[in-house]
Amino acid sequence: MRAPFALACLCLPVWLGAQARPDSARWNDAATLRLVDRAIERRLAQLADTGLADYTARAHGFLTFLAQLGEGFPDPPRVMKTDELMVEVYWRAPDQSKQRIIGRRDTLLLPTDIQYHRDHLGIIQNNFPAVIRLGDGDEVRDVPHPLSPLGRAAYEFAVGDSLMMRTNDRDIEVVMVQVRPTNDRLPRAVGAVYLDRASATVVRMAFSFTRAALKDKYLEDVSVVLENGLVDGRFWLPYRQEIEIRRTGSWLDFPSRGIIRGRWEICCVRTNVGLGPAVTTGPEIVAAALPDELRAYPFTGAILERLPADVTLASDDDVRSVQEAARELVRAEALARVRATNPSARSISDVVRVNRVEGLAFGAGIRRTLGAGLVTTVRGRYGTANRRGAGAVAIGWRRADGAHLALRAFDDFADAGDEPEVSGVRNSLAAQEFGSDYTDPYRERGVAVVAGLAASDGWRWSLSVERREESALTVHATPAAGRYEPTIAAEPLQAWRTGIEVRRPAVERGRLMMGVRATFFAENARILEGERRGARGWLGRGALSFETSTTLPAGTLVTRTLAAGVAGGFAPPAQRLVRVGGPVTGPGFDYHQFAGRGALAQRVEWQREVPFVPIRFGRFGKVPSAITLAPFASALWVDAPGARAHGWHGSLGIGVLAFFDQLRLDVARGGGEGRWTLGVDVSRALWPVL
Numbered sequence: 001m002r003a004p005f006a007l008a009c010l011c012l013p014v015w016l017g018a019q020a021r022p023d024s025a026r027w028n029d030a031a032t033l034r035l036v037d038r039a040i041e042r043r044l045a046q047l048a049d050t051g052l053a054d055y056t057a058r059a060h061g062f063l064t065f066l067a068q069l070g071e072g073f074p075d076p077p078r079v080m081k082t083d084e085l086m087v088e089v090y091w092r093a094p095d096q097s098k099q100r101i102i103g104r105r106d107t108l109l110l111p112t113d114i115q116y117h118r119d120h121l122g123i124i125q126n127n128f129p130a131v132i133r134l135g136d137g138d139e140v141r142d143v144p145h146p147l148s149p150l151g152r153a154a155y156e157f158a159v160g161d162s163l164m165m166r167t168n169d170r171d172i173e174v175v176m177v178q179v180r181p182t183n184d185r186l187p188r189a190v191g192a193v194y195l196d197r198a199s200a201t202v203v204r205m206a207f208s209f210t211r212a213a214l215k216d217k218y219l220e221d222v223s224v225v226l227e228n229g230l231v232d233g234r235f236w237l238p239y240r241q242e243i244e245i246r247r248t249g250s251w252l253d254f255p256s257r258g259i260i261r262g263r264w265e266i267c268c269v270r271t272n273v274g275l276g277p278a279v280t281t282g283p284e285i286v287a288a289a290l291p292d293e294l295r296a297y298p299f300t301g302a303i304l305e306r307l308p309a310d311v312t313l314a315s316d317d318d319v320r321s322v323q324e325a326a327r328e329l330v331r332a333e334a335l336a337r338v339r340a341t342n343p344s345a346r347s348i349s350d351v352v353r354v355n356r357v358e359g360l361a362f363g364a365g366i367r368r369t370l371g372a373g374l375v376t377t378v379r380g381r382y383g384t385a386n387r388r389g390a391g392a393v394a395i396g397w398r399r400a401d402g403a404h405l406a407l408r409a410f411d412d413f414a415d416a417g418d419e420p421e422v423s424g425v426r427n428s429l430a431a432q433e434f435g436s437d438y439t440d441p442y443r444e445r446g447v448a449v450v451a452g453l454a455a456s457d458g459w460r461w462s463l464s465v466e467r468r469e470e471s472a473l474t475v476h477a478t479p480a481a482g483r484y485e486p487t488i489a490a491e492p493l494q495a496w497r498t499g500i501e502v503r504r505p506a507v508e509r510g511r512l513m514m515g516v517r518a519t520f521f522a523e524n525a526r527i528l529e530g531e532r533r534g535a536r537g538w539l540g541r542g543a544l545s546f547e548t549s550t551t552l553p554a555g556t557l558v559t560r561t562l563a564a565g566v567a568g569g570f571a572p573p574a575q576r577l578v579r580v581g582g583p584v585t586g587p588g589f590d591y592h593q594f595a596g597r598g599a600l601a602q603r604v605e606w607q608r609e610v611p612f613v614p615i616r617f618g619r620f621g622k623v624p625s626a627i628t629l630a631p632f633a634s635a636l637w638v639d640a641p642g643a644r645a646h647g648w649h650g651s652l653g654i655g656v657l658a659f660f661d662q663l664r665l666d667v668a669r670g671g672g673e674g675r676w677t678l679g680v681d682v683s684r685a686l687w688p689v690l
Helices: 030-046 149-154 291-295 317-329 424-434 684-689
Strands: 054-069 078-092 096-108 131-134 140-144 155-166 171-181 189-196 201-209 219-231 235-248 256-271 285-287 341-343 352-355 359-371 374-383 389-398 404-415 441-454 460-471 493-509 512-527 536-552 555-568 578-580 594-596 598-611 626-639 647-658 663-670 676-682
Touching (some): 030 171, 030 189, 030 201, 054 235, 096 291, 140 149, 149 155, 171 201, 201 235, 219 256, 578 598, 594 598, 594 626
Parallel strands (some): 096 285
Antiparallel strands (some): 054 078, 078 096, 171 189, 201 219, 341 359, 404 441, 441 460, 512 536, 555 598, 578 594, 598 626, 626 647, 663 676
16 A cells, blocks of 8 residues: 655655755765665666566546746736546556556637647656656657666766655655756756665656757746655555646747646556556557547546646746756756747737837847847837837846846837736727727837846846936827827936836735736936926836736636826926826726826726537637626726816726637726727737737
8 A cells, every 4th residue: 555645745845946955065976876876776676676566556637738928927827728637557567558548528718729749648657767758759858867877977966855754664764866967968857856765766756857858949848746655665656746848939039838737646556466468568558438438537526626726826836946956956058948049029019010100010020049148139110100110129148047137228119008908909900990099109219227036936026227218209190090199298308217127927825816016216307308498306106006816606806906106306297197097997988088196096897607609619629608797897096186187087897708708898988077988809818919
């Protein structure tokens, strides 16, 4: 029987990350190498150990495909598809393995036609063979196992902390051995193995891989955690496994990431049951029945309710510890994705857009990796209506853990709003066809130095120092119908500015998910033209926004809050005022209808699914037979003494979310000076790449 201890805890990722001290460890000392040699011999002997002739088990697993969007991936990944599997596991000495999928069901939350590699549909046996492969060799290939005769010369080893664990009849000392390649430019593993000191048997493995080991050039990283449990007081056999595969955007440098996460629990182990050779013949992983029969397996509960809680996080503790430890053990460049030169764009609107100043504008960019973490980026855009260019050039350094420093020069447009009110694609279409441009642009030119950190708990910090000039822009374009409103009367100025931004991506805590973003800058500005020419003074401006989502039995409560204000020794120019109104901050009111020294915008929404007609999209899946109704209320407070905008403004409305909740229709009515508004847009989660 399996010993009753939770190796999954292994006193937790701390043992791999925080406790490891690679700089002070003695790599390849005699005692460490003796332990490693024993472990290599034990692995070779284990494959022919007559004490374990065979075993059977059952593996219950989840394969989940998730996606992240946006510069710096500010929000946690969204689940697109989840598969739940039940697998019968068979093993015969010395190394014959067979796995039969006897149950499989899935749920599709967003349209995707992803297909998993065959070896992701089962567990990893024997703690990997002597040469490690993943994704049928398309993801990881030609990596020597650290505990193999070839790996003995390919890696360096250092003993870390040890851990005592109690089983039914004895204490077991588990020792951590850190592993790093002798040459990190070759296909190698990076991480740690945990060994039973008495027998030198593998208890746990936690690995990432060098860049050279990743065969798909778009792979960002691959992390694997294998944990074994003690069976019959003698055999360390699979108990729990995790794998995470992350790919980043493949074209034009769009900030997009796809993540595959596998979680497996292995139970019901029976040893020496007398398996015959026929059991393990043929492919290692096979489906035992047709898809419809696999879906008929009696899984319990709803698939999303059974999904492990950490799957939807940006990265779970175990996997994050593997990644952090790998960065400590080798040069960051050996783990980083390398693309020498490639086209670059942060969103579709960087390539083509329409607004009232430029009309139809085309853009392009290029990014060049120089090595040692240095990257140069050049982006430009040309407007067909104003017949002028805009763009920016930057050179920066970025470390694998997210720390970065950059020097940037720019001559581009800035927007006077604190939050976008619509997606970039919707804005271009509405601006072109109806003269409805939901931006308040003004020109900015200057240079900036930006430094930032990304903490392991998800917080991101950025500090900037800028020398900038600003001026007003004028309308040059003509829409197909209607007319454009004038641009804001931005005052020409010069300023030195110091700013800070703090961001925490939305993090789930039980039923609550919350994301926070705060910005603040202080600047010394001088007005260059107009009635206030020569006026100089300090001002500060800050904004705080946060969103919450609380899952309740009858639906989901969603709130969105924005608070912003400006203060200083002289009257703020028009481009510094806080501007609210529009589909996000003030539904039922015109875009940026309210402006003042400060504003508070609060929105509360109740989302609940109701039945609807399902629609099929071929291999991309079927739209669920439900849509989401989202009645909402919004309240605004604007600090504009003496103006009609001063004070409170409210609105009510209802939204309808359809097509996997990726298309939204809103109808709202603003009180007082408000009106009826109708809006159609895509999900906010897609805005960063639109």
